[in-house]
Amino acid sequence: MKQLNEQAIEDIAMGAAVLGTGGGGDPFIGKMMALEAVKKYGPVSVVTVDELEDQAQVVPVCMIGAPTVMAEKIPSMEQVTAAIECLEQEKGQAVDAVMPIEIGGVNSLIPIVAAAKKGIPVLDADAMGRAFPESQMVTFHLEGYLPGSVTLADEKGNVTLLRPIDGAWSERLARAITVEMGGSASMCDYWLSGADVKRAVIPGTLHTVEKIGRIIREAHGKMENPVRNILRELQGYELFTGKVVHIERSIDGGFTRGKAAIEGTDRDRSKVMNLYFQNEHLLAEEDGKLRAVPPDLIAVLDEETGYPVTTENIRYGARVTVVAFPAHLKWRTEVGLETAGPRYFGYDCDYIPVEKLCKGGKAE
Amino acid sequence: MKQLNEQAIEDIAMGAAVLGTGGGGDPFIGKMMALEAVKKYGPVSVVTVDELEDQAQVVPVCMIGAPTVMAEKIPSMEQVTAAIECLEQEKGQAVDAVMPIEIGGVNSLIPIVAAAKKGIPVLDADAMGRAFPESQMVTFHLEGYLPGSVTLADEKGNVTLLRPIDGAWSERLARAITVEMGGSASMCDYWLSGADVKRAVIPGTLHTVEKIGRIIREAHGKMENPVRNILRELQGYELFTGKVVHIERSIDGGFTRGKAAIEGTDRDRSKVMNLYFQNEHLLAEEDGKLRAVPPDLIAVLDEETGYPVTTENIRYGARVTVVAFPAHLKWRTEVGLETAGPRYFGYDCDYIPVEKLCKGGKAE
Numbered sequence: 001m002k003q004l005n006e007q008a009i010e011d012i013a014m015g016a017a018v019l020g021t022g023g024g025g026d027p028f029i030g031k032m033m034a035l036e037a038v039k040k041y042g043p044v045s046v047v048t049v050d051e052l053e054d055q056a057q058v059v060p061v062c063m064i065g066a067p068t069v070m071a072e073k074i075p076s077m078e079q080v081t082a083a084i085e086c087l088e089q090e091k092g093q094a095v096d097a098v099m100p101i102e103i104g105g106v107n108s109l110i111p112i113v114a115a116a117k118k119g120i121p122v123l124d125a126d127a128m129g130r131a132f133p134e135s136q137m138v139t140f141h142l143e144g145y146l147p148g149s150v151t152l153a154d155e156k157g158n159v160t161l162l163r164p165i166d167g168a169w170s171e172r173l174a175r176a177i178t179v180e181m182g183g184s185a186s187m188c189d190y191w192l193s194g195a196d197v198k199r200a201v202i203p204g205t206l207h208t209v210e211k212i213g214r215i216i217r218e219a220h221g222k223m224e225n226p227v228r229n230i231l232r233e234l235q236g237y238e239l240f241t242g243k244v245v246h247i248e249r250s251i252d253g254g255f256t257r258g259k260a261a262i263e264g265t266d267r268d269r270s271k272v273m274n275l276y277f278q279n280e281h282l283l284a285e286e287d288g289k290l291r292a293v294p295p296d297l298i299a300v301l302d303e304e305t306g307y308p309v310t311t312e313n314i315r316y317g318a319r320v321t322v323v324a325f326p327a328h329l330k331w332r333t334e335v336g337l338e339t340a341g342p343r344y345f346g347y348d349c350d351y352i353p354v355e356k357l358c359k360g361g362k363a364e
Numbered sequence: 365m366k367q368l369n370e371q372a373i374e375d376i377a378m379g380a381a382v383l384g385t386g387g388g389g390d391p392f393i394g395k396m397m398a399l400e401a402v403k404k405y406g407p408v409s410v411v412t413v414d415e416l417e418d419q420a421q422v423v424p425v426c427m428i429g430a431p432t433v434m435a436e437k438i439p440s441m442e443q444v445t446a447a448i449e450c451l452e453q454e455k456g457q458a459v460d461a462v463m464p465i466e467i468g469g470v471n472s473l474i475p476i477v478a479a480a481k482k483g484i485p486v487l488d489a490d491a492m493g494r495a496f497p498e499s500q501m502v503t504f505h506l507e508g509y510l511p512g513s514v515t516l517a518d519e520k521g522n523v524t525l526l527r528p529i530d531g532a533w534s535e536r537l538a539r540a541i542t543v544e545m546g547g548s549a550s551m552c553d554y555w556l557s558g559a560d561v562k563r564a565v566i567p568g569t570l571h572t573v574e575k576i577g578r579i580i581r582e583a584h585g586k587m588e589n590p591v592r593n594i595l596r597e598l599q600g601y602e603l604f605t606g607k608v609v610h611i612e613r614s615i616d617g618g619f620t621r622g623k624a625a626i627e628g629t630d631r632d633r634s635k636v637m638n639l640y641f642q643n644e645h646l647l648a649e650e651d652g653k654l655r656a657v658p659p660d661l662i663a664v665l666d667e668e669t670g671y672p673v674t675t676e677n678i679r680y681g682a683r684v685t686v687v688a689f690p691a692h693l694k695w696r697t698e699v700g701l702e703t704a705g706p707r708y709f710g711y712d713c714d715y716i717p718v719e720k721l722c723k724g725g726k727a728e
Contacts (some may be wrong), residue, residue: 086527158533161525163450169522176544180536 001042004112004122008287009034009285011213012108017214017308018230019205019232019325020104021281021299027310029074030109037077037116044112045121047097049203056194057093058123059084061114064135064152064174065184070106075155075237080114083188086161087098090149093192099123099189099197101138103205104131104280105310110186125201129328130297133255133279135174136167136342139330140190143200147189150174154181169192183251202328208233216306226306227321236325237358239267239284239291240273241303244318249311255279260300260314273322275300277311282345284322292324293347295331295340296354299323324354367407368476368486373398375577376472381592382576383689384495385568385663386470391674393438394473401441401480408476408483411461413567420558421457422450422487423463425478428499428516428538429548431434433615434470437546439519440473444478446517447552450525454513455555463487465502465554467569468495468644469674472552480677490564491554493692494661497619497643499538500531501704503694504554507564511553514538518545566581566692573595580670588669591685600689601722603627603648603655604637605630605667608682613675619643624664624678626686639664641675648686648710656688659695659704660718663687683695687716 004012013031018352020027038044052058061084063075088094098111098118103126115122127138135147147170150162160177164170170189178185192200212230219226231238243265249258257278264271273291276283281298284291292298303319314320332353338344341351346351368376384391402408416422425448427439452458462475462482467490479486491502494516499511511534514526524541528534534553542549556564576594583590590623595602599723610625628635637655640647645662648655656662667683678684692702696717702708705715 156533157529158537159436159527161527163523165521168522172544173522173524173541176540177537180540187517 002046004038004191005043006035006038006048008210009038009112009211011108011194011217012206013213014216014308015209015212016104016108017310018299018301020102020107020296021308021310027109029070029104030106030113033075033077034109034112034116037113041116041119044115046070046124046206047121048124048211049201050200052097052123052194052198054193054195054198056096057086057091057191057195058097058099058194059095059188059191060099060127061111061186061188062101062107063110063184064187064296065178065323068181070184073155073184073188075184078114078185079155080110081117082159083151084118086151086153087188087191090151090161095120095191097121097123099201100126100206102126102128103132104128107131108209122206123197124206125197126205127201129202129205129331131280132340134171135187136171137187138190139200141167141194141339142330142333142335145190145196145200148191150187150189152177152181152185152187152195154185158339177234180329181287202330210269219306225304227323230306231323234325237354238321238325239298239358240264240268240271240286240322242268242273242320244314244316244320247314248318256311258311262320265319267282269363275322278345279311281311283342283347284324288351290349291357292354293342293349293351294345295327295329295336297325299325324358326354368402368410369407369487370399372475372574373402373476374571375574375581376476376570376581376673377577379573380468380472381674382663382665383573383661384471385672385674391470391473392704393434394470394477397439397441398473398476398480401463401477405480405483408479410488410570411485412488412705413562413565416461416487416558416561418557418559418562418580420460421455421555422461422463422558422561423451423459423552423555424463424491425475425550425552426465426471427474427548428523428551429542433547437519437548439548439550441477442518443519444474444550445481446523447515448478449554450515450523451513451555452519454515455523459484459555459600461485461487464490464570466490466492466495467573468492469479471495472570472573486570487561488570489561489567490569491565493566493569494585495644496704498535499551499553500535502554503564503566504556505531505703506694506697506699509554509556509560509564514551514553516545516549516551517540518549566694582668585674589691591665591687594665594670595687598689600687601718602685604628604632604635604650604686605721606632606637606684608667608678608680608684610676611680620675622675626684629683637669638684640710643675647706647711648688654713654716655707656718657713657715657722658709659691659700661691662687663689688722690718
């Protein structure tokens with residue numbers, strides 16, 4: 001089993017900000033927590049999907065809530081494990097491994113915190129292949145799994161257990177508790193056997209974000225621009241390059257919603273791209289024409305360094321390159337698009353794959 | 365042990381609407397549920413505080429939420445016992461008796477439903493001596509007890525367990541879940557031993573509401589007005605007689621809030637009484653002068669029949685007699701007034717006992 005050292009945690013945090021550009025909170029908060037946990041409790045083992053025993057008990061652990069809040073109300077290590085332990089008590093057994101529910105944002109790191117503190121491995125897989133803003137947007141749901149009992153904990157010590165009748169009620173009740181807990185909480189749901197996990201997850205994604213992070217770090221060392229290598233690694237497309245000229249943001253029902261406008265430079269001069277977000281960047285429009293829609297992933301990178309710019313950190317005047325990556329095929333099914341396609345998010349358009357929207361464009 | 369028959373349930377429901385004029389929902393919904401439960405599962409035994417064993421395990425069970433909602437979304441028997449059973453699981457033991465958390469409104473009847481379905485007795489006592497709109501307004505809180513783990517269940521089958529750090533968080537989290545569950549939910553908290561229950565409750569109140577209900581029923585049989593006998597039984601005061609000329613009601617944060625204006629008739633001709641409510645009638649003002657403030661109890665009775673008129677059922681044009689009863693002495697302490705005095709509810713006045721406000725008035 002591979003062990004995660006401090007360098008690996010740094011790389012994961014960097015890569016996680018590319019796949020989750022806002023996603024469940026700033027990954028740098030998760031990085032600080034994971035580094036502290038590994039320092040205090042020792043390194044964390046990574047188990048691959050192939051290595052996982054069918055009868056193992058696995059639980060995803062994550063933060064739920066508005067990234068804007070999480071940046072000011074840093075989660076505690078204790079609240080992360082409190083959510084797991086409440087669910088262990090509900091199940092009457094101990095968990096053998098934790099996993100990220102989403103590989104973007106802070107939620108790539110939170111399971112590492114839990115794994116260090118509990119002395120168990122973290123699984124190299126997730127249930128989104130990116131970050132999504134709502135808790136039912138997971139491949140477990142696409143497989144027809146129910147979230148089962150859900151636990152939530154806050155940094156003050158409040159713990160709650162939900163036994164919702166279905167996924168929609170899980171989301172509603174968890175969101176209400178999260179808002180009341182001050183806008184963010186740690187959460188566990190989808191307690192699963194190893195056999196069920198293998199059927200549903202997107203494997204290898206913890207390794208993927210680590211690789212993306214490494215590409216960015218190594219490019220930085222050589223004063224190179226990593227964007228081309230990132231696009232190659234993730235089969236992505238460059239959408240637009242320009243300067244951020246407008247940002248709107250509001251916290252609404254536990255989400256950070258907003259819009260960013262980017263004025264084109266270089267090849268994109270005299271064009272404007274609008275990005276719409278709900279925690280994550282969701283839809284990119286160039287002069288009124290669609291360039292990328294969910295579930296395909298939109299990321300914003302610093303034009304020079306390739307450093308990911310989260311929806312939280314995007315600032316007026318920033319010079320950025322907007323890129324897009326095709327969603328995992330699990331998301332391009334009928335149920336996948338019902339769950340996380342453009343219409344679910346309230347956009348009046350059908351799903352068109354980014355490969356098609358960028359045909360003849362700047363694809364790598 | 366006394367057994368509750370159908371007549372007793374009818375009387376309790378009637379009396380409960382006098383002591384809780386809105387309180388945790390219309391008691392007639394509770395009556396229907398209790399009658400159905402007794403019909404299906406057999407009569408319910410009543411245990412007095414003196415009869416209760418010190419080592420018995422007792423839990424209050426109630427409905428939380430806006431009465432307006434409860435009238436349209438009738439609770440199920442299953443949701444009542446689901447809340448109890450989730451807390452039994454949390455405690456790892458079975459409950460020996462249930463009790464009303466408040467003796468006003470639907471919550472006098474809900475424990476009878478639970479007792480019938482579970483085949484256990486109901487305790488002749490409560491933790492308010494009336495109805496109050498918020499869950500921390502209980503004599504348990506005045507004794508310094510913490511609510512401990514809290515369970516909530518809805519009619520759809522959703523169940524939640526809260527482990528709040530204190531009473532204020534218990535109220536906040538429970539209220540948020542209740543709103544999300546559609547505005548009403550069944551709830552258990554304050555799981556206590558018989559010894560702790562005895563120290564804190566207001567004893568004999570189930571019997572009291574049954575007596576009030578009997579007074580009204582018997583007066584009705586003899587075509588008499590029961591108001592004088594009700595006032596005598598509860599050492600109460602007649603405040604005002606008149607016609608309802610204005611009603612405002614809104615559902616806000618899980619509560620029904622509003623105001624009723626009554627134009628005086630007979631002895632009160634050319635005067636106006638304003639009643640302010642938050643689920644319960646809370647404050648009575650006559651031409652700008654205070655007549656009764658919380659924690660003393662204000663009730664509105666039909667001028668002719670003495671039938672209680674809940675905050676839900678009060679209608680334009682109704683001819684009513686407004687009465688007030690002194691709060692139990694536990695509520696007139698410093699901590700009692702901090703918890704449920706006028707300032708807690710946002711009224712800018714000190715507590716003055718109803719006996720004093722009605723001095724030289726129409727006291728019985």
